[in-house]
Amino acid sequence: MDYISTRGEAPVLSFSDALLAGLARDGGLYVPREWPQFTKREIRALRGKSYQDIAFTVLSPFVGDEIAPEKFRAMIDEAYATFRHPAVVPLVQTGPNSFILELFHGTTLAFKDVAMQLLARLMDHALEKNGARATIVGATSGDTGGAAIDAFAGRSRTDVFILFPEGKVSPVQQRQMTTTAAENVHALAVKGNFDDCQNLVKAMFNDGAFRDRVRLSGVNSINWARIMAQIVYYFTSALALGAPDRKVSYTVPTGNFGDIFAGYAAKRMGLPIGRLVIATNENDILARTLRTGRYEMKSVKATTSPSMDIQISSNFERLLFETSGRDAAGVRAAMAGLKQSGSFEIEPGTLKAIRRDFRAARASEKQVAETIRTTLADAGYLADPHTAIGLFVAKKFEKPDSPMVTLSTAHPAKFPAAVRKASGVDPGLPVWLGDLMERPERFDILDNDIRSVETHIGGLTRAGRN
Numbered sequence: 001m002d003y004i005s006t007r008g009e010a011p012v013l014s015f016s017d018a019l020l021a022g023l024a025r026d027g028g029l030y031v032p033r034e035w036p037q038f039t040k041r042e043i044r045a046l047r048g049k050s051y052q053d054i055a056f057t058v059l060s061p062f063v064g065d066e067i068a069p070e071k072f073r074a075m076i077d078e079a080y081a082t083f084r085h086p087a088v089v090p091l092v093q094t095g096p097n098s099f100i101l102e103l104f105h106g107t108t109l110a111f112k113d114v115a116m117q118l119l120a121r122l123m124d125h126a127l128e129k130n131g132a133r134a135t136i137v138g139a140t141s142g143d144t145g146g147a148a149i150d151a152f153a154g155r156s157r158t159d160v161f162i163l164f165p166e167g168k169v170s171p172v173q174q175r176q177m178t179t180t181a182a183e184n185v186h187a188l189a190v191k192g193n194f195d196d197c198q199n200l201v202k203a204m205f206n207d208g209a210f211r212d213r214v215r216l217s218g219v220n221s222i223n224w225a226r227i228m229a230q231i232v233y234y235f236t237s238a239l240a241l242g243a244p245d246r247k248v249s250y251t252v253p254t255g256n257f258g259d260i261f262a263g264y265a266a267k268r269m270g271l272p273i274g275r276l277v278i279a280t281n282e283n284d285i286l287a288r289t290l291r292t293g294r295y296e297m298k299s300v301k302a303t304t305s306p307s308m309d310i311q312i313s314s315n316f317e318r319l320l321f322e323t324s325g326r327d328a329a330g331v332r333a334a335m336a337g338l339k340q341s342g343s344f345e346i347e348p349g350t351l352k353a354i355r356r357d358f359r360a361a362r363a364s365e366k367q368v369a370e371t372i373r374t375t376l377a378d379a380g381y382l383a384d385p386h387t388a389i390g391l392f393v394a395k396k397f398e399k400p401d402s403p404m405v406t407l408s409t410a411h412p413a414k415f416p417a418a419v420r421k422a423s424g425v426d427p428g429l430p431v432w433l434g435d436l437m438e439r440p441e442r443f444d445i446l447d448n449d450i451r452s453v454e455t456h457i458g459g460l461t462r463a464g465r466n
């Protein structure tokens, strides 16, 4: 499978090259040249299979012949052996046709582990094959960073640098990034917000000299392999609920648009998905965009769902590309508008196509707290604030005769203060993380300035020195 950039001006790459490239050289995001197709019969044949079996079948066409099948299967098995639930991502029923898909049974208690555990193994394999090392950078609003640090800790071919907004992640999220003993991973607190961190990461990719010198690679969902791995749980959950013989809808707590774009990809591959519902917090840029057709940035507000405190929703670019009939020039113009004025208008045809598949709504801080409380009282289920946003929004779009799955993107113990305040219940950390808050921290604080960040990373990385 080849990969093309949403901006149409970067080289077409193979799977391994797109994996190591992260962001395309024209600033765009890589997508597969075509969507692999699964017939209803092929989907039906996956019923009753394990998560790992389904992952292997669904992901193999994206990888093609670049990795030997038995090697790829071993990576999948190893990646999902780190999960602490036999189903990897179990479904929990909370109403006649309402379900929660728990994506937080991995090592850092967030959905990011699903993709990151596989990504680390894929990258190791590609680097080993090339005899190379890489400098991996990532921006996090809390969860991507912890998952990346856990998945890459101690790996010999990568030095990892995670930028997080100083003081704007939960204490548990911060400790998951700052308490590792592994020498190849570095947590960097940036004086700014998540969008600043993400802009710094993109600026490093767009600085060709720096990019080449340190052999830069990325672990955010700008990297196609992150999205790819997330497609699998749409297949496993839809199959468990009767797919392909009935449609299943999904509500997804959304920030960077990676998780819900994976649902869109699954639909494009033939999985019969009904609605894809975007659920946002008070940073509701995506809900406003679907309503007005205008993507318009405002200042970011700190909420109890910090991982979704985002204005620049990177993967929306992938959706624009797909729904505009892969109009790379149109995407370039939209992204230039966003850079210059913080906004762009969506073409009427593109907006219509987006509205065909997607719905969107937001939850206020009050509604999030109320949902945590009522979900516990009515269904006996303790949700984290991000999941609660999904549950609140899902209610608006549920239909009695068809299943609605809300993605549970984090364990409540990652956000104890908000959960305790809303429900009166203290969501304790699992035993294996019991001493997290006592472990010594190690991190550097940096200005929101590309030169300082590049100098810092350039001085520490071991990639590009041989």
Ligand SMILES: Cc1ncc(COP(=O)(O)O)c(C=O)c1O
Pocket: 110, 111, 142, 143, 144, 221, 253, 254, 255, 256, 257, 258, 259, 260, 307, 308, 386, 409, 410
């Ligand atoms: C707990 C949690 N929920 C939801 C999201 C939003 O996911 P996405 O950025 O893929 O839209 C994030 C961050 O990505 C997250 O960490």
Ligand SMILES: N[C@@H](CCOP(=O)(O)O)C(=O)O
Pocket: 139, 140, 141, 142, 143, 144, 145, 219, 220, 221, 222, 255, 256, 258, 307, 308, 314
């Ligand atoms: N919410 C994310 C933000 C980064 O998203 P990504 O999926 O693009 O890595 C986080 O928790 O870091």
